[in-house]
Amino acid sequence: MFQKRFRLHLLPLSEKYYQFPLLGNAVTLSDGVQQPSDATIAKLVLESDPLTLSEALCMPTIQWAPELVNRVLKRLWNHGPKALQFFKHLDRHPSYIHCSSSFDHAVDIAARMHDYNAAWALVGRMRSLRRGPTHRTFAILGERYAANGKPHRTVRTFLSMHEHGCRQDLNSFNTVLDVLCKSKRVEMAHTLLKTFRSRFRLDSVSYNIIANGYCLIKRTPMALQVLKEMVQRGINPTMITYNTLLKGYFRSSQIKEAWEFYLEMKKRKCEIDVVTYTTVIHGFGVAGEVKKSRRVFDEMVKEGVAPSVATCNALIQVLCKKDSVESAVVVFEEMVRKGLCVPNLVTYNVVIRGFCHVGDMERALGFMGRMGEHGLRASVQTYNVVIRYFCDAGEIEKGLEMFGKMKDEPCLPNLDTYNVVISAMFLRKKSEDLVVAGKLLMEMVDRGFLPRKFTFNRVLNGLAITGNQDFAKEILRKQGRCGRVVRRLKL
DNA sequence: CTAGGGTTAG
Structure with a gap:
């Protein structure tokens, strides 16, 4: 049915472009053919059901390329089932082969829906096509496990990497540490670091990650301890180490300590960079000291350090929250006018x-x-x-x-x-609103989201007491069939 | 996707 043709060699070899052949007549690619945008394709995928999808996507003018596929996947990010449908459809294409970053997106989407079987199946497929899995693939899997409350599986995944043809190295180890820290499992990461100290030549990155982990859970004393530990092992702290600690002080509301630390950084003549300034501007603002934020901002400009968008955003946010929107907008307009940042x-x-x-x-x-x-x-x-x-x-x-x-x-x-x-939908106490709530609940489940038990019960109860028992029962029945996602709710 | 700074409600 499909014929392999129209492989275009006009473009750089690294970006292989393919064309979906039209059934029947051969189509010559003429200049000025309208290439559908990722938004158009995303809409097509959303509007067609699984059976008509292949037909809908069989348009002669679509030249598949990794960038396009990735953009479509990104568009469909919040509709996991559709995204995977699209990915799998293209995976059956006669000549187009997904690149590893598209596989990574698909793995991410599947794992985000807690569908680890699908995720690992994709890893297997990747390997059979010799498109990976890469270190990035494992970073994604580890991150999803940690985010879904399964940090032990993060570690296990890392330890099993080599069985999938991907060597463990310091980078991937650091990634695991980071993923654990970002999901608040610092203790676990710290233990892991101590366990593998002899196997990898740990660097400042490893220690910075752990220090930041302690800062995230507002345990600055432990962060300082890590700093001491790294110095003892002969690793020099970097600018990132200091900025991490500075942020840590602000996070745990130790404003005085933060200020002293900042002054110490200046006194030691270590080059204060844009991140340092942004941290201080944001930190003071959140603590309600807007004047000080502004003063630091002016100081930084005077010192010849160019503010970044993040710096501007920090100041604007601080003004919104602790001063007035009006003053924030003044800054906004001024920055745009002066071209200070986009x-x-x-x-x-x-x-x-x-x-x-x-x-x-x-x-x-x-x-x-x-x-x-x-x-x-x-x-x-x-x-x-x-x-x-x-x-x-x-x-x-x-x-x-x-x-x-x-x-x-x-x-x-x-x-x-x-x-x-x-x-x-609960605010107006209207029966129709609850029906809408019921529909939304079904829709979100269809799209791969797991509602909280609280939401589920609230909607069902609401429907029951407003005389919509039949609809409530229908939802229960449908969801009961709908597979593993909802089974986890233990209705 | 190897580390630090901006969006998340009071």
């Missing part, structure tokens, strides 16, 4: 949240509309903020309207979005 998604989300917080939804939406000026589009987070504040203000209809708008992008709702919208 606003990114975070910048916009911060400002938009600031307006929402003072109830100025109109200007919040205005800024949302302005995002295009900087080549940006509203993200899920942007929508989540706006929807949340509309609902909090009792404007449920407008919240739902925004929720509906996401579909056009397409910007798929994530777990937070569903939680916000479903909670809002």
